[in-house]
Amino acid sequence: MPPTWKNVRADFPVLHQTVHGKPLVYLDNGATSQKPRSVIDALVRYYEGYNSNVHRGLHALSMRATDAYEGARTRVARFINAADPAEIIFTRGTTEGINVVARSLAATLKPGDVVLTTEIEHHSNLIPWQQAARASGATLKYVPVLGADAEGGLDLAALDELLTPAVKVFAFTHISNTLGTINPVAEFCRRARAVGAITVIDAAQSIGHAPFDVRALGADFVSFSGHKMCGPTGIGVLYGRRALLDKLAPDETGGGMVVSVTYEDARWKPAPERFEAGTPNIADAIALGAACDYLDSLGRDQIAAHDAALSRVAMEKLSTLPGIRLIGPRVGAERSGLVSFAFADVHAHDVVTFADEDGVALRGGHHCNQPLMRKLGLTSTTRASFYAYNTEQEIDILVASLRRTLKFFGAG
Amino acid sequence: MSADLSELYQQVILDHNKRPRNRGKLPTANRVAHGDNPTCGDQCSVYLRLVPDAANGSDRIAEISFDGSGCAISQASASLMTTQVKGKSGAEVDALYQQFHEIVTTGNAPEEISDLAAFAGVHAFPARIKCATLGWHAAIEALKGGPEVTTETHTD
Numbered sequence A: 001m002p003p004t005w006k007n008v009r010a011d012f013p014v015l016h017q018t019v020h021g022k023p024l025v026y027l028d029n030g031a032t033s034q035k036p037r038s039v040i041d042a043l044v045r046y047y048e049g050y051n052s053n054v055h056r057g058l059h060a061l062s063m064r065a066t067d068a069y070e071g072a073r074t075r076v077a078r079f080i081n082a083a084d085p086a087e088i089i090f091t092r093g094t095t096e097g098i099n100v101v102a103r104s105l106a107a108t109l110k111p112g113d114v115v116l117t118t119e120i121e122h123h124s125n126l127i128p129w130q131q132a133a134r135a136s137g138a139t140l141k142y143v144p145v146l147g148a149d150a151e152g153g154l155d156l157a158a159l160d161e162l163l164t165p166a167v168k169v170f171a172f173t174h175i176s177n178t179l180g181t182i183n184p185v186a187e188f189c190r191r192a193r194a195v196g197a198i199t200v201i202d203a204a205q206s207i208g209h210a211p212f213d214v215r216a217l218g219a220d221f222v223s224f225s226g227h228k229m230c231g232p233t234g235i236g237v238l239y240g241r242r243a244l245l246d247k248l249a250p251d252e253t254g255g256g257m258v259v260s261v262t263y264e265d266a267r268w269k270p271a272p273e274r275f276e277a278g279t280p281n282i283a284d285a286i287a288l289g290a291a292c293d294y295l296d297s298l299g300r301d302q303i304a305a306h307d308a309a310l311s312r313v314a315m316e317k318l319s320t321l322p323g324i325r326l327i328g329p330r331v332g333a334e335r336s337g338l339v340s341f342a343f344a345d346v347h348a349h350d351v352v353t354f355a356d357e358d359g360v361a362l363r364g365g366h367h368c369n370q371p372l373m374r375k376l377g378l379t380s381t382t383r384a385s386f387y388a389y390n391t392e393q394e395i396d397i398l399v400a401s402l403r404r405t406l407k408f409f410g411a412g
Numbered sequence B: 001m002s003a004d005l006s007e008l009y010q011q012v013i014l015d016h017n018k019r020p021r022n023r024g025k026l027p028t029a030n031r032v033a034h035g036d037n038p039t040c041g042d043q044c045s046v047y048l049r050l051v052p053d054a055a056n057g058s059d060r061i062a063e064i065s066f067d068g069s070g071c072a073i074s075q076a077s078a079s080l081m082t083t084q085v086k087g088k089s090g091a092e093v094d095a096l097y098q099q100f101h102e103i104v105t106t107g108n109a110p111e112e113i114s115d116l117a118a119f120a121g122v123h124a125f126p127a128r129i130k131c132a133t134l135g136w137h138a139a140i141e142a143l144k145g146g147p148e149v150t151t152e153t154h155t156d
């Protein structure tokens, strides 16, 4: 039976449990999403039915595994509307994909070149560029974020000034994991193209939550993680435009990625194999294909609308709490399915511990965004992040829990 | 509220969180160390004025203060720590920390220890042990003359 919006929660086995005696309210989807039965089944089917290595066996199981693995690549290509399955490289996740691009591009950078990124990046789309700049002598620059609570989004006027022909790479996130800001990525790609800069999009927070079309965007590289889009951990995707991929040197070398090898030298296969040295993560790639099926049967446009509606309700209800500081787009403004906030007198850690008592799973901390936190004068925020299976009723449970916490600390 | 949670947030802890003792920079400090808990962003700097103790041939803490930001557990623990280690030598602080560590990891507090026993409830929340020990690590580092510690390099 194909999944429907009527029984989304029934598709996720993990949701049906109690935590500290209360029904689980899972609001930590920004960290990782839960997995539907169909994804779990795909893993079991593979391991019980045709576990085998790919691309090297001539026996029946190996051929089945190869077909399923390559089928998953084709499925992911369709999921993001890539022109060619060969543009899909399986990785461990967003972090690895960005590191591969940053290391490979670093070899093409030189002093005087500029790598441009933004002030709201996750550490995994920031440190690799620091390293690439350091290794190549290129300069790293940041598009600033506007507003005391970063409510104004990235400064587009500053972007115009920063985006000169010296910029060789422009790396930015689609959705901020800390702020909930949705960046105008199509616009960013268009402006970057105009100066000949290569675009690298961190789609970790958006890929499972909204439609994503690499060709409509004109993106050069896109990195994302399976585990935030109903897929397993340990699998991710690096999309690269074919013309660019074939020019890049491989990052890792070894088996499976070579045409011929002598004691002196080796010749690389074209993409994607040239970027997939060694036995790949076969099972999780196949299950990622199942996650694509699941999300498309719900409809990513509908998931986006559902997330945004929950965010809107959450922002309105949270804004009534005493002493709350809401970070990112203001109440009523466009935002993704996550809200991030801090209280004057109660620390995020204490909030998360109290919420946990009420069965509510939240994230408290710097969200791998230390420079941004520092800029906002914060050391941590509490984040609630939503997905297709969350409900308005769960937001009420969250708000009631927060009220109780504030009262306990004499701040309510 | 569950028994575990009320054990964790004892009155003593709430009081030190609301009215921290010895908070702020110490102008006369001759030692300072900074502690970081990178997973949650908690920070704590400890300032010491050490004076030589001729009788023992070692230094003693004449004055102490802390500042930083973090959860109630980390801030209250740092505050209480400052009240407990004042006047003590490095070896005495080490010994007291061993007792405190025992309390927060096992929940067992020896009879003779009073206020520190308030942190016994931490043991039921293993993720919070690092919060409770952050200020102590910074103080011990300052005594040793080191500039910076992170709880990631400690096994607790």
Ligand SMILES: Cc1ncc(COP(=O)(O)O)c(C=O)c1O
Binding pocket: A030, A031, A092, A093, A094, A095, A096, A122, A124, A125, A173, A175, A176, A177, A202, A204, A205, A225
């Ligand atoms: C915006 C963003 N980028 C990158 C990452 C890193 O993803 P992963 O840890 O799966 O590599 C995350 C995950 O938290 C994220 O939210």
